[in-house]
Structure formats: structure tokens, C-alpha cells
Amino acid sequence: MKICIVGGVAGGAGAATKLRRLDEQAEIILFEKGEDISYANCGLPYYIGGEIKQKEALLVTPPALLRKRFRIDVRTSSEVTQIHPQEKVIQIRNHLTGESYTETYDKLVLSPGASPKKFSIEGIDLPGIFTVRNVRNTLEIDEYIQKNQVNSCVVAGGGFIGVEMAENLRLRGMEVTLVEFTNQIMAPLDREMANILHQEIISKGVNLKLGTGVSKLESQSDHSLIVSLTDQSQIHCGMVVLAMGVTPENGLAQQAGLKLSVGNSIQVNEFFQTSNPDIYAVGDAIAVTHGVSGEEALISLAGPANRQGRSVAANVLGQHQTNGKIAYGSSVVKVFDLIAASVGLNEKQLAKSNQNYLKTYVHPFSHATYYPGATQISMKMLFAPDGKILGAQAVGAENVEKQIDVIATVMKFGGTVYDLEELELCYAPPFNSAKSPVNMLGFTAANILKGEMPVFYAEQIPQIDQENSIFVDVSTPPEVLMGTIPNAINIPLDELRERLSELDPNKKIYVTCRVGLRGNIATRILLQHGFDVYNLSGGYKTYRLVNTTFSQENP
Structure with a gap:
């Protein structure tokens, strides 16, 4: 059997090596339009920051190893430009020689990944403006910083790559402005949880601008850039990193007439077959089934992509594995x-x-x-x-x-x-x-x-009927001096039983403490004395996170 694989990073490289472990006789050709295969996408920002010292460390598996150890025909700088599904033929362009040629296949695996989103912004193609997708991009950024002695940067986008680049450029000693169009960074988190990261980023000297986007980019005679923002402000800087999300690479699939799914991703079944049963697809280019909602979703993470590569290798050979098709979006990020x-x-x-x-x-x-x-x-x-x-x-x-x-x-x-x-x-x-x-x-x-702990939440407080309610903070007096919820009276937990007469049994009682633990105890006491009582989930600490609002610019 002859299997051609398009894309040599997580899903494609994983599929190739698993295929060889399952079938010693299969003919396996791996095409990668870039210079490198199996590189560490998630480690790229840390090379910029100096945490990863050697660029070779970013290359997980060199092509030579796949050729020798796994007898895989690895072809880098080779872009598959067209698929002819009826004839089972693909067309390839060698970027080193300019040559174009064709290959036949019995089964085809697409793992083209996702590409950085680029919006219609004036000046987006000027020198000094970068995206971060592969090792070459990373080396170009590093070289540009050194050659031009860049000491300031605007990072547009507060997702994983944007936040990691902002951190690592700051650790490199640069002045960094992180611009995010929504009211928070890190979309997987809710805003009150992201507020903890906002505080951390600002404390480390990053200028954080939320609710703001990039509207225009201009180049100056000294090679510096002017970044115009949607709040009508401008920032002068030495370079710009665009990290405004990714979009599935679906060009080949569209050209081949394959069906698409959510977000224009490639539609696959539970066995990673596309609408053409001899063409499979894995990685960031496909839609997965979300493990909670059961709906099709885009989850661009290395873990699912690697598992999908293993599954598709088995399925190409006639098995029926689904590992990686259902994903829960488990993710982690370091922020200083x-x-x-x-x-x-x-x-x-x-x-x-x-x-x-x-x-x-x-x-x-x-x-x-x-x-x-x-x-x-x-x-x-x-x-x-x-x-x-x-x-x-x-x-x-x-x-x-x-x-x-x-x-x-x-x-x-x-x-x-x-x-x-x-x-x-x-x-x-x-x-x-x-x-x-x-x-x-x-x-x-x-x-x-x-029903053992009735609760209320910080965002509900403005809607609570103040005349028919009593707010009680059961923290100690020194703690209350550091802050409490509006209109709360202070009855320390250890005094509560002796001071029940201070509370009107005809009113609802809303209890808080610092983080919710003492509030729970107070709620249990009051419930058993006949009060209609609710505990603030997460206490005053959560209240502060919910009610913290960051201005558009934080010096």
C-alpha cells in the first residue's frame, strides 16, 4: 500500500511513524512544504525569550531519523498543490528546485494544520511585522531583533501565542504592549479568572490594552513602526507580532471537493475519513467532537493532534480507531x-x-x-x-x-x-x-x-433587594478593613451564635468571608436557626475578581 501524508508536524509525523510500526511493507511518503518536520510549535516563544537556548532543541525529529529508522520517504520544502481524487493523484511543487511533479496514492492523509489569521489591516505586510507559526518564523524574529536592535514591540492578540510572546519578549528586556480586542486575554477562561492574569502581566511591566484592536500599521524612515489602534491612540515600536488566532488550512480540501465543517475546517467522521473514503485528515485543520457539548468544535491543541495521527495510521490499514476525535480542550499556559x-x-x-x-x-x-x-x-x-x-x-x-x-x-x-x-x-x-x-x-x-449550602454569586449582588436583605461578613474586623461587599455588617464567625438577635429573621441573609469557607460554616449555623441564608461562592476574593475592571491602557 502506498500512503501519502501532507504535513509533517504533530498529526502527520505521528501518523507516519505509527504506520511504519504497524506495517513494515507500506510505502510511506511524507510531504512538508516547510524546511522542518516534527518541530515544537508550542516551544517557539520560549526560544525568543531565551528559555530554550538552541534552535536544534525545537526540532523534535529530524528528517534523517525518519528516513533511516522508519524508512519513510520524507520530502521537505515540498508543497502539495492539488489533489485529483478520482485518479488518486497529487501534484507537488519542490520549492528548492521549482520542479512540479505528481505522485499516486492508495490512501491520502491530510495534516496541513492551521495558519495565523490575518485581517485586512493597512500595512500588514510591512517589514518588522511577524506571525509565529514555525521555526523559520521564530528565527526570523530573533534575527530581526538582533540586527535592528529592537527594544519595543506590540503583540496583537491575547491567546496562547500572544501571551507567551509578550512574556518572552518582556523577559528579553523589551518594552511590550499587549493588545487584545475583547475585554480579556485567554479566551478559555472566564473574565474573572483572566483578571488574575491581567494583574500579573501588568505587574511585570507589560502595557496591557483590552477592548482594543489594531487598525493601521505604518513604517518610519528609521525602520520603526507606528501602530494605530481602534481607541484612536498610536504606539511607536520596533516590531509587531500578530497573534490573533488561527484558521484551518483547508485549501487542498476545498480544491478536492471535500466537505467542510465548523469554521471552514475539514469534515471527518469518527475514523477521520473525509467525505472521500480514501482521504483522511487530522490535526488543527479538522473539526472534533467536543466531549461536553457533543457538538463539532475547533480545538487546536497538540495532544489531540498526536492521538489523531496514531488513530488514522491504524484506520488507513483497515482498523477503526477513534482516539482523538472527542476532545475536551484541556490546556495550560505559563504567564510569568x-x-x-x-x-x-x-x-x-x-x-x-x-x-x-x-x-x-x-x-x-x-x-x-x-x-x-x-x-x-x-x-x-x-x-x-x-x-x-x-x-x-x-x-x-x-x-x-x-x-x-x-x-x-x-x-x-x-x-x-x-x-x-x-x-x-x-x-x-x-x-x-x-x-x-x-x-x-x-x-x-x-x-x-x-441543598446543604445555598449560594449566591458576586455578579448577582446589584440585583438583590437591599431593603429585604442583610449582608453579613463573618471575617475578622481587620480582614473587613481590607475590603468587603457593599453594605455588609461585620459579625465574626466565632461571635455569630451569640449575636443572632442582631439579624432580622424576616429578611434574607447573604453571608460572605474571605474565600467562602467560614461563610459555609456561618450558613450552616444560620440555616439551622431558621434563617433564609446564602453563602457567597468564593467569598470576597471572588467578588474582587468579578468586579475588577481594567482600563484600556495600564502603564
Whole structure:
């Protein structure tokens, strides 16, 4: 069997090597229009920042290794320009020689990936304006900075690449402005969780401009650039990095008459077959099935792409594997000294889908607080009335991705918030608490579902009837001096039982503390004394995150 593979990064290279492990006799040809295969896309910003010192480290598998060890015919700088499905022929252009030629195939695997979005912005093709997609782009940025002694940059886009580039350019000593068109960076997070990252970015000296886009780019005689923004301001800088998202590479699929799916991605079935049964597709160019919503979605992540490559290799040879077709969007990003991770759907997405959901916030520590060095993790979980976990987000300095990995695993196997309560996770003071952060999410969510902890949320406070309500902060007086919710009276938790007479039993009682734990205890006391009472999920810490608004420009 002759198998041609288009695209030599995660999905394509993975498919090629798995094919060889399954079939020693197959003829495998791997085409890559760039110079490199199997490179570390996710590591590119860290080369710019100097965390990765050698460019060779970005090349996971050199072509020579695939040729010798796996007997794969690797052809770099070779772009497949056309597919003739009826004849099972592809047309290739060699960018080194200019030659064009054809190859036949029995099965064809498309792994073209996704390309950076480029909007209709005047001056977008000027020198000094870059996107980050491959090793060559990265080396060009590095060379441009050194050659032109660039000391300032505008990064447009607050997604994974934009945030990582902003961080690494700042660590390189440059003045950096991060521009994001929406009101937050990192779309997988909800805004209150992203606010923690906003604070971190600003504290590290990055000028963060939210709700702002790039409208025009101009070049100056000294090779510097003027970036005009939608808020009518201008920034002078030495270079611009455009990181405004990616779009599926679907040109070949369209030309071949293959059906497309959401976001103009390539439509595939559960076995990664396109609308032509002899043509398969994997990676960022295809739509997957979201594990929570069950709907087609674009999830551009390396993990699913690698698994898809393995599955498609088996399917080309007659098996029926689906690994990688269902994805939950587990992701993590480093933002200076913080880590942010998420899985599943966020609240913005659930609200748009009109799905009935509940939520809980907790702010536990990364390990036992009596062991030195514990740091706080802010966590949010969304769940259905039957306990199904719909999504989770976490931000903190350490052990963040561990919590989301555990939740992602529970979601994969159909678990609920009640399973989080019962999880037995490793515990020793340097590593975890006896009640792990994941357990805490399970406890609070289960308490809400059982009716043991009626809750209210920070964004609901303005709509609460003030005349028929009492807000009570059960924190200590010194803590309350540092801030509390509007109109709250202070009754410390340890005085609550003796001061019940100060509360009108005919009014609703809304309780808060710092992070929700003492509020839970107070709520349980008041419930058992006949009060109609609700606890602020996540406490005053979450209230501040919800009600923090960043100006368009933060020096």
C-alpha cells in the first residue's frame, strides 16, 4: 500500500511513524512544504525569550531519523498543490528546485494544520511585522531583533501565542504592549479568572490594552513602526507580532471537493475519513467532537493532534480507531510567575448554549499550609444539576495543571462532582493537602446540589433587594478593613451564635468571608436557626475578581 501524508508536524509525523510500526511493507511518503518536520510549535516563544537556548532543541525529529529508522520517504520544502481524487493523484511543487511533479496514492492523509489569521489591516505586510507559526518564523524574529536592535514591540492578540510572546519578549528586556480586542486575554477562561492574569502581566511591566484592536500599521524612515489602534491612540515600536488566532488550512480540501465543517475546517467522521473514503485528515485543520457539548468544535491543541495521527495510521490499514476525535480542550499556559489551566466549557460558552448549569469557586492552597511555600490556587468549576462536570478553570503559581488534569480525567470517564469528593489522591505536606483542591471543588459542588449550602454569586449582588436583605461578613474586623461587599455588617464567625438577635429573621441573609469557607460554616449555623441564608461562592476574593475592571491602557 502506498500512503501519502501532507504535513509533517504533530498529526502527520505521528501518523507516519505509527504506520511504519504497524506495517513494515507500506510505502510511506511524507510531504512538508516547510524546511522542518516534527518541530515544537508550542516551544517557539520560549526560544525568543531565551528559555530554550538552541534552535536544534525545537526540532523534535529530524528528517534523517525518519528516513533511516522508519524508512519513510520524507520530502521537505515540498508543497502539495492539488489533489485529483478520482485518479488518486497529487501534484507537488519542490520549492528548492521549482520542479512540479505528481505522485499516486492508495490512501491520502491530510495534516496541513492551521495558519495565523490575518485581517485586512493597512500595512500588514510591512517589514518588522511577524506571525509565529514555525521555526523559520521564530528565527526570523530573533534575527530581526538582533540586527535592528529592537527594544519595543506590540503583540496583537491575547491567546496562547500572544501571551507567551509578550512574556518572552518582556523577559528579553523589551518594552511590550499587549493588545487584545475583547475585554480579556485567554479566551478559555472566564473574565474573572483572566483578571488574575491581567494583574500579573501588568505587574511585570507589560502595557496591557483590552477592548482594543489594531487598525493601521505604518513604517518610519528609521525602520520603526507606528501602530494605530481602534481607541484612536498610536504606539511607536520596533516590531509587531500578530497573534490573533488561527484558521484551518483547508485549501487542498476545498480544491478536492471535500466537505467542510465548523469554521471552514475539514469534515471527518469518527475514523477521520473525509467525505472521500480514501482521504483522511487530522490535526488543527479538522473539526472534533467536543466531549461536553457533543457538538463539532475547533480545538487546536497538540495532544489531540498526536492521538489523531496514531488513530488514522491504524484506520488507513483497515482498523477503526477513534482516539482523538472527542476532545475536551484541556490546556495550560505559563504567564510569568503564574499558571492558568482549563478543561471543558467555560461560563460564556454555557450561557450562549442556554444550558442549565451551576458553579462553584474555591481558593485552596497548593499543598498543606503548615508546610512552607504553599501558594493559593483560584479555581472555578461548572456543573449540571445532575452533577456532570461541564468545565473547570484554575490559576495559581504551582500545581495548577495537576488539578485540571485530574478533573479532565474524571470528565473523560463520565464522572461527576460526587466522584471528585471521593477521589483518593496522593497526600504529603510538601505536595498536597489531605483535602486536595479537587476534593474541595467536589465538596462545595455536592453541597450546593444537596441543598446543604445555598449560594449566591458576586455578579448577582446589584440585583438583590437591599431593603429585604442583610449582608453579613463573618471575617475578622481587620480582614473587613481590607475590603468587603457593599453594605455588609461585620459579625465574626466565632461571635455569630451569640449575636443572632442582631439579624432580622424576616429578611434574607447573604453571608460572605474571605474565600467562602467560614461563610459555609456561618450558613450552616444560620440555616439551622431558621434563617433564609446564602453563602457567597468564593467569598470576597471572588467578588474582587468579578468586579475588577481594567482600563484600556495600564502603564
